[in-house]
Amino acid sequence: MTVLATGRLMLRPLARGDLPALEGLFADRAHMWDLMDIPGRSSDPGDLARYYLERSLWAFERHGAGMWGMLEKDRNDAPIMGYTGFVMDIGDDVNPAERLEAGWAIARQAAGRGHAAEATERILEYAFVDLGTHSIQAITSPHNLASRRLMSRLGFTYDRDVVAYQGPQVLYTISRQDWLAGRRSPGHRGGVCRQASW
Template sequence: MTVLKTERLTLRPMHPGDARAYAAMRYHPEVAKWLLPAPADPLDAAQAAIERYARSWRDRGYGPWAMFRDGRLIGHAGLNFVSEFGETEVLWSLHPDAQGQGLATEAGRAALDFGFRTVGLDLIFAVTKPDNRASRAVMARLGLAYRKDVVYRDIESVWFDIDRPAWLRSSC
């Protein structure tokens, strides 16, 4: 499992010991309003997510990372295979205290580069609710382009994506 360091962040696969801090970030009301609802108790849901992410790392060689700044878990970011679409998404979420500082863009850039250069993916997408202007802005800064409206797990969403040739042209 890969650990990445960016200018301000450490991205590493989550461990079971991250569950409380991850639940506090992921199910914070200002974060949760943009994501799929918790299927159970937040701590149980966080533990289940961490197990799912570990399986992805084992099976696919990639998955979401815990995002750390100054030793504190402030979010998650990375790559997630979405079986409903048969493609891999780039994702990010940050605790409200860490939002608005360019950290989602920094983590997203690292995840895309890893996905295209290391894993060898051909296409990476991102989805969000149509009114999530912050995530849409991150997608645009990363070079992802709007392609279509989709419904993902009963949530109206917008789909942005980028392919490997476009990423390699833009990131060189």
């Protein structure tokens, strides 16, 4: 499985040993509300951690892309601080060259330092360059303003309101062409979107 790096971070595919860190992430219900309040899905932190881990392991095995755990390079033996990557449900007939759905989450104590933006910029590069993906989408609650700001800063544009995950959501998209154009823009610096702070 592919390990990725940025200026400050090491990104490695989620592994079974990350289960305690994922449980801790989901235990902060006030911070992780957008991923926990989905009708029909358990909101138990352990159940959610296993759910995300199992579908990431399946996605890497089947498609070569799933969720990467975020680690600071100088603390790569510490528990992951969050994850970023591509959302694929077990059994989905996904063609990564056509379209992927990006998703991310970061622990409250690691938020606000630009790690999610830096890590997600790197996985976008991996998808567009290495996997040859044509388009990536991201979905969030209309009320998740932090995620919506991050989507915009990464070059995603609002597409439309949708019903997904059994509730109202907003859909953002970015094409390979738009991503390449954004990398050539003056606001882009070294693989990290300059304005991002989440």
